[in-house]
Amino acid sequence: MPNSTAGAAHGKQTVNYSAYPDESGHFGPYGGKFVPETLMPALDELEEAYLRSRSDHDFQEELAYLQRTFVGRPTPLTYARRLSQHLGGAQIYLKREDLAHTGAHKINNALGQALLMKRKMGKTRIVAETGAGQHGVATATAAALLGMECVVYMGTVDMARQEPNVFRMRLLGTEVRPVESGSKTLKDAINEAIRDWVTNVRTTHYLLGSVLGPHPYPTMVRDFQSVIGREALSQMTESPDGPGRLPDAIVACVGGGSNAIGIFHPFLDHHEIRLIGVEAGGLGIDSGAHAARFADPKLGRLGILQGTKSFVLQDDDGQIALTHSISAGLDYASVGPEHAWLRDLGRSEYTFCTDDQAMQGFKLLCELEGIIPALESAHAIGHLLELAPQMDRDQIILVNLSGRGDKDLGAVNRVLASEKS
Amino acid sequence: MSAKTGLERINHTFAVARQERRAAFMPYHALGYPSRQVTIDAIAALADAGADLFEIGIPHSDPLADGPTVQTATHQALMQGTTVTACLEMVRELRDRGVTQPFCGMTYFNPLYRYGVERFVNDAAAAGLDGLIVPDLPPEEATELEQACRRAGLATVYMLAPTSTEERIRLVAGHATGFIYMVSVTGITGARSELPPDLAAFVRSVRRHTDLPLAVGFGISTGEQAAAVAAIADGVIVGSALVRAAGVDDDLATLKALAADLARGSHHPAA
Numbered sequence: 118m119p120n121s122t123a124g125a126a127h128g129k130q131t132v133n134y135s136a137y138p139d140e141s142g143h144f145g146p147y148g149g150k151f152v153p154e155t156l157m158p159a160l161d162e163l164e165e166a167y168l169r170s171r172s173d174h175d176f177q178e179e180l181a182y183l184q185r186t187f188v189g190r191p192t193p194l195t196y197a198r199r200l201s202q203h204l205g206g207a208q209i210y211l212k213r214e215d216l217a218h219t220g221a222h223k224i225n226n227a228l229g230q231a232l233l234m235k236r237k238m239g240k241t242r243i244v245a246e247t248g249a250g251q252h253g254v255a256t257a258t259a260a261a262l263l264g265m266e267c268v269v270y271m272g273t274v275d276m277a278r279q280e281p282n283v284f285r286m287r288l289l290g291t292e293v294r295p296v297e298s299g300s301k302t303l304k305d306a307i308n309e310a311i312r313d314w315v316t317n318v319r320t321t322h323y324l325l326g327s328v329l330g331p332h333p334y335p336t337m338v339r340d341f342q343s344v345i346g347r348e349a350l351s352q353m354t355e356s357p358d359g360p361g362r363l364p365d366a367i368v369a370c371v372g373g374g375s376n377a378i379g380i381f382h383p384f385l386d387h388h389e390i391r392l393i394g395v396e397a398g399g400l401g402i403d404s405g406a407h408a409a410r411f412a413d414p415k416l417g418r419l420g421i422l423q424g425t426k427s428f429v430l431q432d433d434d435g436q437i438a439l440t441h442s443i444s445a446g447l448d449y450a451s452v453g454p455e456h457a458w459l460r461d462l463g464r465s466e467y468t469f470c471t472d473d474q475a476m477q478g479f480k481l482l483c484e485l486e487g488i489i490p491a492l493e494s495a496h497a498i499g500h501l502l503e504l505a506p507q508m509d510r511d512q513i514i515l516v517n518l519s520g521r522g523d524k525d526l527g528a529v530n531r532v533l534a535s536e537k538s
Numbered sequence: 539m540s541a542k543t544g545l546e547r548i549n550h551t552f553a554v555a556r557q558e559r560r561a562a563f564m565p566y567h568a569l570g571y572p573s574r575q576v577t578i579d580a581i582a583a584l585a586d587a588g589a590d591l592f593e594i595g596i597p598h599s600d601p602l603a604d605g606p607t608v609q610t611a612t613h614q615a616l617m618q619g620t621t622v623t624a625c626l627e628m629v630r631e632l633r634d635r636g637v638t639q640p641f642c643g644m645t646y647f648n649p650l651y652r653y654g655v656e657r658f659v660n661d662a663a664a665a666g667l668d669g670l671i672v673p674d675l676p677p678e679e680a681t682e683l684e685q686a687c688r689r690a691g692l693a694t695v696y697m698l699a700p701t702s703t704e705e706r707i708r709l710v711a712g713h714a715t716g717f718i719y720m721v722s723v724t725g726i727t728g729a730r731s732e733l734p735p736d737l738a739a740f741v742r743s744v745r746r747h748t749d750l751p752l753a754v755g756f757g758i759s760t761g762e763q764a765a766a767v768a769a770i771a772d773g774v775i776v777g778s779a780l781v782r783a784a785g786v787d788d789d790l791a792t793l794k795a796l797a798a799d800l801a802r803g804s805h806h807p808a809a
Contacts, residue, residue, distance in 0.1 A: 151647055151674045153603045155699035155724055157706055311602045316725040318701060421648045434621045435652030436599040
């Protein structure tokens with residue numbers, strides 16, 4: 118295995134990534150548990166149940182069975198021939214999470230947590246937040262499959278721009294509760310979900326959708342999403358349909374960061390691979406209307422939001438800043454604590470795509486590959502326009518295509534219409 | 539003001555209440571709501587109406603432990619430019635105006651963290667705060683705040699909830715100073731029509747582990763409820779009902795009447 122030598126060979130820090138988080142849920146200075154006392158016992162119980170499930174053969178078998186027979190895993194690896202030729206640089210491979218049931222990677226985590234409740238904790242009611250609606254749909258789906266009551270909180274701005282997903286959730290038997298507070302987007306939906314959870318914690322599980330929130334969520338969600346990276350690793354190196362070797366770079370969009378962590382994590386020890394997260398640059402960093410926590414040194418500071426310590430877009434007074442992105446799923450003021458830690462360690466790097474660049478990526482993938490990506494994933498594609506031409510033709514980029522764009526057709530239509538007028 | 543530390547002042551307040559066989563009446567008000575001037579007048583009115591100790595809310599954009607009433611009030615305060623610095627100025631102004639009851643500052647961790655934990659604690663003590671309650675900061679994450687408060691003589695108040703296990707009760711009792719904030723229900727702040735039936739048992743279960751004063755909050759809105767709580771606890775905390783009353787009329791008549799009723803209940807425990 119190259120694991121032990123790779124770090125030294127490339128002169129980078131050799132870090133035992135699997136040692137994080139520590140026992141108290143910290144990734145270096147990030148992470149932790151910043152929640153009201155009412156929830157602390159629930160987090161302890163959750164951590165205990167989760168740890169038991171990790172070593173429980175029957176649980177892991179059942180989860181794997183559902184992933185194969187219900188989610189449709191493994192998702193394919195697709196060589197993006199025409200996109201690669203068009204950009205004239207590195208060869209591009211797409212990990213097709215858009216082909217997972219419900220249309221995004223979110224189902225990996227939703228199903229994992231719902232099964233954990235069903236088998237290990239006996240909680241029958243689930244609450245969740247959703248931004249783009251993908252996590253909401255995934256949670257509603259898991260709840261329907263396992264026979265659980267489900268309530269999803271969604272900001273009214275997001276309900277308007279992701280209307281098809283609201284309809285989907287309702288069809289699946291979930292109650293969608295509109296959130297009118299704050300910016301009426303993901304952050305506000307999380308506040309309301311947490312308030313519900315505090316009130317009903319004895320019977321209710323909060324099915325958080327990203328690598329955010331208090332410990333053990335960032336770890337548990339990462340582990341459920343790491344199936345993406347494990348499959349991709351084997352498909353890249355062993356499948357006859359893959360290139361037969363590891364990629365030189367891996368690119369993923371980063372809202373909370375669960376699809377990125379999911380594909381990065383199994384590759385962490387391969388130090389020679391660049392891991393690149395793409396944040397939402399919105400209308401540009403200088404405009405202040407964005408969700409690029411790492412790219413804006415003025416607004417993006419170390420802080421505490423919704424249970425975890427990480428980089429948070431905020432004003433000088435510690436009030437959380439309003440964010441903007443064309444993509445509801447990336448429109449969030451904080452980022453998973455493990456991303457902040459991997460960035461400190463120099464293991465991962467972060468850049469951003471503006472709304473316009475993401476739209477360019479969106480159109481290219483539609484026209485050249487016959488794939489309509491989610492606007493979130495279009496940020497990862499948008500970055501390829503810059504990255505791929507800088508690389509040699511014999512180099513390889515692996516992109517996590519985290520979701521499909523059906524939900525975005527209305528929003529994209531509006532953008533295209535306004536471009537014409 | 540005396541040379542006592544904030545913690546000593548809080549301890550004294552509960553000692554007096556205990557001696558007089560009554561509970562402390564502990565109103566909450568959100569600084570900057572409905573305006574800076576009315577905040578000062580409202581807290582002064584509450585002080586005259588029999589408040590023994592105040593909870594002073596410093597607004598945050600994302601108050602995840604608060605119900606609609608406090609959310610709306612703190613949001614309005616923020617919209618009017620209520621900064622952390624402005625909050626400390628209001629505290630100073632209240633002290634200048636002769637309000638002598640202990641003040642416990644209540645805020646979420648991020649505004650305090652951004653200000654700088656040690657700097658905030660020192661400025662808060664200088665302005666006239668006596669203790670701090672940070673609902674999203676459990677003892678596990680509070681080492682820096684506890685050390686700064688100890689140096690500045692401020693109380694670090696923690697919450698316990700009906701969900702708290704024996705282990706958590708022991709942990710919190712070991713870290714709290716001044717008093718313990720007993721969250722009466724699993725939930726967020728806000729007036730409720732009835733007190734939870736298991737409240738007395740909850741208070742007893744915590745009492746077994748600590749001699750610290752136990753103050754009950756969340757959901758209390760009437761003098762009758764206050765008297766019932768006063769019979770089993772050392773303090774009666776009232777937030778949302780008073781916040782709502784403060785927004786009703788310009789001369790604060792509604793607030794004053796409710797505060798008098800709540801003070802009477804807190805000071806005359808139900809038999």
